[in-house]
Amino acid sequence: FDHPEVNAEAMNAITQQTAQMKALIEQMLQLARASEQTQLDWKTVSIEPILTSIQQSMQQAYNRKVYLQGDLTATLTTDEAKLRQILYIFLDNARKYSEDDITVTVKDGTQLQIEITDHGIGIPAEDIPHIFERFYRVSKDRNRKTGGTGLGLSIAKQFADLIGATTSITSEVGVGTTVTLQLPKEGLQHD
Numbered sequence: 001f002d003h004p005e006v007n008a009e010a011m012n013a014i015t016q017q018t019a020q021m022k023a024l025i026e027q028m029l030q031l032a033r034a035s036e037q038t039q040l041d042w043k044t045v046s047i048e049p050i051l052t053s054i055q056q057s058m059q060q061a062y063n064r065k066v067y068l069q070g071d072l073t074a075t076l077t078t079d080e081a082k083l084r085q086i087l088y089i090f091l092d093n094a095r096k097y098s099e100d101d102i103t104v105t106v107k108d109g110t111q112l113q114i115e116i117t118d119h120g121i122g123i124p125a126e127d128i129p130h131i132f133e134r135f136y137r138v139s140k141d142r143n144r145k146t147g148g149t150g151l152g153l154s155i156a157k158q159f160a161d162l163i164g165a166t167t168s169i170t171s172e173v174g175v176g177t178t179v180t181l182q183l184p185k186e187g188l189q190h191d
Contacts, residue, residue, distance in 0.1 A: 071108035
């Protein structure tokens with residue numbers, strides 16, 4: 001208490017750790033809810049307003065450019081809240097591990113394909129098969145720099161499974177990463 005600079009540094013560290021614990025608890029609750037019998041809200045939605053709102057949020061909160069391109073007028077039948085959360089997690093990861101612009105490309109075919117591409121640090125090939133595992137971290141250094149918990153991609157994968165989407169990741173260290181989300185346009189067979 002006699003050294004204000006040490007006191008301020010300690011308070012800053014406590015605040016950061018508290019925020020990290022809060023994020024971890026929130027993500028664990030999301031996983032628990034996803035593991036329960038989830039009632040999905042199936043409806044036909046347009047992809048453009050979903051992507052535009054996430055794009056604006058990223059640009060306002062983090063001053064990061066997110067470019068949208070491709071078949072933005074596409075529609076699909078899905079649970080909009082789950083899709084929105086999946087996309088936010090993938091875009092937030094792209095933001096955390098890249099200083100460059102992020103590009104989202106929509107391709108409308110027999111399925112709706114959404115690719116999120118960053119030009120960041122990339123992921124080593126040996127880590128890609130484990131990337132969706134709970135608490136998996138590519139390196140401890142990433143945890144310190146980004147404050148991540150290793151649960152975001154696991155949550156995204158679980159929500160993707162719920163709405164019938166498939167996910168894949170391609171990456172090259174030092175070049176960047178592309179996350180691809182394939183969504184059925186008519187949703188899953190549901191009651």
